Amino acid sequence: MYELKDKETIFVFTGPNGAGRRTVADMAGNTLGVKQVLSYTTRPPRPAEVNGQDYHFISGEQFVEAVRRNEFLEVIEIDGYMYGIKDKDVEDMLRENGAVYLVLNRHGADILKRLYGDNVVRICVYADRETILERQKERGDSALMIERYMSHFDEEMAYRAECEHAFENIDLAHTIFDLTKTLDSYLNRNLLDLD
Template identity: 40%
Template sequence: MYKIKEKEKLFIYTGPDGSGRKTIAKMVATAFDMETVLSYTTRSPRHYEQDGEDYHFVTDVAFKKMEDNQEFLETVEIDGIHYGIREQDIVKAFENHNLVYLTLNPEGTEKLKNMYGERVMRFFIFSNRETVIERHKARKDMEEDIQRHLAHYDETMEYKNKCEHVFENYDSPQVSFQVSEVIEAFLDRNRIVTDY
């Protein structure tokens, strides 16, 4: 397991699918020198998703091979779909950046929190069920995908009490500003002074 160094920090965005986690994560990353690490998944890309930008989309066979080679730091299976974070990708991200962010489901988030403890800061981003349905429809998700995500909505919402920071996403620019303020305050508190 990669050992996170003193100045390095993992920020994880979690919450119900369709609540705008990725949008907020990307907005916040532009305010800081932040690198992202993408998950590998065996599901097919949605019509608006790009391989290497949203996820690394791989076949079941390729995923299994990577798993057998112990390339993953953590993996989860949800509704028969596999997701995993490659350890090498985290190592690589930390080569050039002290701050790295991921967008994960609660299961993956919890696994990384257990591994890295206080080096992980969790942001739970949520929207109410109606807003989530509207967003799914606006991005023209298939009805079966919407139903699949909604089936996990209540269970996912239960995880919010475990996270360090919780934000309801009613307005992405506003919420990304609030998240940035939290990170700014955290970095200021933990600033390591190198000028003697």
């Protein structure tokens, strides 16, 4: 496992599926020049997802082989699909950038926090149940997928108290503004507040 240096930071975006955590993470990452470490999964892509952009979509056999070679920092199973983060991906991107971000559920966030301690900053992005249901319907999730995602809603919301920061994502621009200022305090990039 890669030994993080003092100033290296891993931002982990978590929260209920449909709260906009990936959108928020991507926008904040782009603003601050922080790169994403993608998870590997055996889950099939959703209609709008792109391999190598949202996840690395791999077969069950490829996943098992990577586990056998001890390539993953963490491996979890959710709803019958496997997810994992590769140690080498985290190491390479931290060496290059000094900070990275990941989008994970509470289990993955916990694993990284245990592995890297204070170098991991967990950010819960959340919204109320009705807002999330509406967003899932708008993006075309099936009733079965929505039911599966919502079965984790209460646990993901409860995890908010464990996170270093939490942002309610109702107004995306407002969320990004507040989040970017918060993340900049870790990066010491001193973004100008022109308000």
